[in-house]
Amino acid sequence: MEELYSFTENLTDWQERLLLKGIHKFDRQDLQELKKLQELATEYDMSFLASLIEDLQVEGNRYLQEVKADAELLTQQYLYVVQYVNMMKKPMTRSL
Amino acid sequence: MADFTSEFQRFIALCNEEYLIKYANKGIYNRSIKEMEKGMTISYEFGDDYVECALSDDSVCRLHADINRFSCSCPSDKICKHVIISIVYYAQNHLQAGAETAEELATYKPDFSWLLQLQPTHISKAFTPAQLEEVLFRLDYLEEMEIVETSFLTMTLRTQDISVSFDSESEIGKSMCTCKAKGNCLHKLEVILRYRAMHQLQDREQLQASVTDVSYETDVVAEAKSLIAEILGIGLAKLSQTICTRLELLAIAAHNGNLPRVEKDIRGIHGELNLFFQRHVKFSTEALLDRLSRVYLSLIAIEKIDHTEAKKQLLGSFKSKYHMVPQLSLYALGANPWETRSGYKGITYYFYSLSDQRIYTYTEARPVYYEGISFSFKDSYKGKVPWGELISMEELSHSQVILTQAKTNREQRLSSSEDTRLTIVPRDNIEELDLGKVLVGDWSSDWKDTAGDMFETALDSVFILKANKFNQVEFDQKTQQLLLTIEDEQCHSRQLSISYQGEFARNIRHLEQNKRLLELRDVYLLVQKIGDGLYPISIMQGKSLTSFKLDL
Numbered sequence: 066m067e068e069l070y071s072f073t074e075n076l077t078d079w080q081e082r083l084l085l086k087g088i089h090k091f092d093r094q095d096l097q098e099l100k101k102l103q104e105l106a107t108e109y110d111m112s113f114l115a116s117l118i119e120d121l122q123v124e125g126n127r128y129l130q131e132v133k134a135d136a137e138l139l140t141q142q143y144l145y146v147v148q149y150v151n152m153m154k155k156p157m158t159r160s161l
Numbered sequence: 162m163a164d165f166t167s168e169f170q171r172f173i174a175l176c177n178e179e180y181l182i183k184y185a186n187k188g189i190y191n192r193s194i195k196e197m198e199k200g201m202t203i204s205y206e207f208g209d210d211y212v213e214c215a216l217s218d219d220s221v222c223r224l225h226a227d228i229n230r231f232s233c234s235c236p237s238d239k240i241c242k243h244v245i246i247s248i249v250y251y252a253q254n255h256l257q258a259g260a261e262t263a264e265e266l267a268t269y270k271p272d273f274s275w276l277l278q279l280q281p282t283h284i285s286k287a288f289t290p291a292q293l294e295e296v297l298f299r300l301d302y303l304e305e306m307e308i309v310e311t312s313f314l315t316m317t318l319r320t321q322d323i324s325v326s327f328d329s330e331s332e333i334g335k336s337m338c339t340c341k342a343k344g345n346c347l348h349k350l351e352v353i354l355r356y357r358a359m360h361q362l363q364d365r366e367q368l369q370a371s372v373t374d375v376s377y378e379t380d381v382v383a384e385a386k387s388l389i390a391e392i393l394g395i396g397l398a399k400l401s402q403t404i405c406t407r408l409e410l411l412a413i414a415a416h417n418g419n420l421p422r423v424e425k426d427i428r429g430i431h432g433e434l435n436l437f438f439q440r441h442v443k444f445s446t447e448a449l450l451d452r453l454s455r456v457y458l459s460l461i462a463i464e465k466i467d468h469t470e471a472k473k474q475l476l477g478s479f480k481s482k483y484h485m486v487p488q489l490s491l492y493a494l495g496a497n498p499w500e501t502r503s504g505y506k507g508i509t510y511y512f513y514s515l516s517d518q519r520i521y522t523y524t525e526a527r528p529v530y531y532e533g534i535s536f537s538f539k540d541s542y543k544g545k546v547p548w549g550e551l552i553s554m555e556e557l558s559h560s561q562v563i564l565t566q567a568k569t570n571r572e573q574r575l576s577s578s579e580d581t582r583l584t585i586v587p588r589d590n591i592e593e594l595d596l597g598k599v600l601v602g603d604w605s606s607d608w609k610d611t612a613g614d615m616f617e618t619a620l621d622s623v624f625i626l627k628a629n630k631f632n633q634v635e636f637d638q639k640t641q642q643l644l645l646t647i648e649d650e651q652c653h654s655r656q657l658s659i660s661y662q663g664e665f666a667r668n669i670r671h672l673e674q675n676k677r678l679l680e681l682r683d684v685y686l687l688v689q690k691i692g693d694g695l696y697p698i699s700i701m702q703g704k705s706l707t708s709f710k711l712d713l
């Protein structure tokens with residue numbers, strides 16, 4: 066349970082770091098972190114989340130490789146992950 | 162020719178006193194009769210579809226077999242005494258001539274069945290979409306309608322004190338309403354639909370379909386999406402404060418485009434970002450991120466959806482519209498002050514509507530993050546009600562009133578409309594009211610969960626609990642909440658909490674120290690459910706009421 070908690074914390078931390086620096090600055094290091102998070106998600110049997118993170122990596126990769134890539138799909142995929150994680154956390158952190 | 166003559170005679174036969182007074186007015190009618198009785202004579206000359214009437218006072222007027230078509234040599238452009246005299250004189254002097262016609266006319270009975278034969282498409286064409294929407298909303302409310310059949314079918318809406326008369330000619334445009342508005346007014350539509358409903362004709366679905374042309378601004382949705390993408394793209398670290406102005410402009414565009422839901426979302430983001438720029442302690446990255454993602458994904462959903470009804474739901478345009486309700490009988494349930502993370506402050510007043518057994522709210526709120534805008538709970542509470550300024554909001558929150566011409570939306574929020582009038586009536590004992598579903602009797606079951614969003618304060622789940630007694634009142638240091646344990650007749654207990662807020666600290670201390678709560682028996686509590694917590698707003702017994710945060 067504690068490990069799971071720290072996993073969601075790590076995921077949230079990464080999300081918040083990206084919010085701070087901006088999606089336009091998405092880089093290789095983000096890809097690496099996502100890869101690690103995806104593996105952990107699989108390990109905890111959260112296959113849907115893992116697939117969401119995987120899609121996010123695909124979009125991230127595309128964004129980094131295409132010269133004139135726009136960030137729309139990357140943004141959308143990022144927000145899907147954010148929403149999903151928030152949904153997971155809701156029962157634990159609901160407060161006034 | 163012969164045809165027109167009998168048509169004209171039939172028309173004349175219809176023109177009894179009542180009919181003429183309705184079309185002209187009593188004054189003109191009486192004057193006309195008087196003048197005629199002084200010894201006026203008239204000669205008639207029939208044309209193809211008209212009769213030329215030469216009056217002995219030298220005026221000449223022309224009549225058709227239709228009360229709306231006439232002309233006269235006198236300057237009046239409305240129905241004049243000459244026209245009336247010509248009609249009445251003909252009826253008295255010429256109509257009885259043919260016995261056959263008279264007999265036929267005596268059995269002639271006006272027929273109003275055309276009102277029931279109208280097609281919904283015909284009705285929707287005669288009125289504007291706004292009128293249709295307004296009246297479809299009103300049909301949910303009870304209205305006493307009186308129906309009288311003479312040579313007219315006259316329907317009177319009792320609470321609105323409005324009468325509409327139809328004749329047997331099948332045209333909505335020819336009906337008359339006492340509101341005297343030009344063209345087809347709301348009342349005509351309302352009586353037609355109520356009359357048809359009484360005859361088991363259900364038009365709602367078809368009419369509803371004709372008003373669901375979603376007039377939403379695609380541009381606003383696209384712009385909102387791209388602005389959020391821009392915020393996320395640049396990142397908070399480099400974000401310029403000018404984004405606030407752009408959000409505000411967009412919120413205004415959303416407001417003008419009738420996209421209240423989008424407007425609210427944009428203002429919510431604006432509020433969170435304001436906290437960020439102010440380095441406010443209440444700022445939370447998590448909350449901002451949650452909001453950005455929810456709004457962005459819902460905007461994507463709006464773009465994708467084809468179904469107009471669902472689109473309207475998402476845009477919120479359907480929900481926020483205010484409609485006039487002729488009369489509401491409201492029993493005040495107390496008031497609750499609140500403050501949101503996005504920087505809104507306000508007081509929400511709760512009422513129980515005796516006729517439709519639902520809770521209505523009225524909210525007074527301000528965005529306090531703007532410079533120069535402040536909101537004082539006390540000033541707002543002591544301020545006058547918006548409807549006629551008879552009493553203060555504080556008095557209203559302890560009263561029982563009747564609102565006429567009240568404006569409300571589908572979420573039973575009342576607007577501060579200037580047309581609304583308030584009448585104070587003696588307050589009933591809460592014990593004697595039929596509280597319907599608003600009173601939650603079964604404490605053991607789980608209550609329906611509603612999203613407890615800090616930003617959606619007015620639409621929350623609020624209900625009444627009847628408590629046998631208070632078991633415990635104590636302040637919990639850890640959560641900074643005052644905890645009240647109540648018990649019902651079956652000895653089920655529930656915990657209510659009042660969260661500590663600086664401004665209300667005094668009230669909370671008072672509640673904690675005062676042992677009076679523990680002595681109370683059989684009280685009613687208005688309770689708000691947010692998440693899993695139950696938060697009491699007011700306590701009631703007999704005619705008395707105390708709002709926890711405002712009255713102590």
Ligand SMILES: [Zn+2]
Binds near residue numbers: 233237
């Ligand atoms: Zn005249």
Ligand SMILES: [Zn+2]
Binds near residue numbers: 338341342
């Ligand atoms: Zn009218």
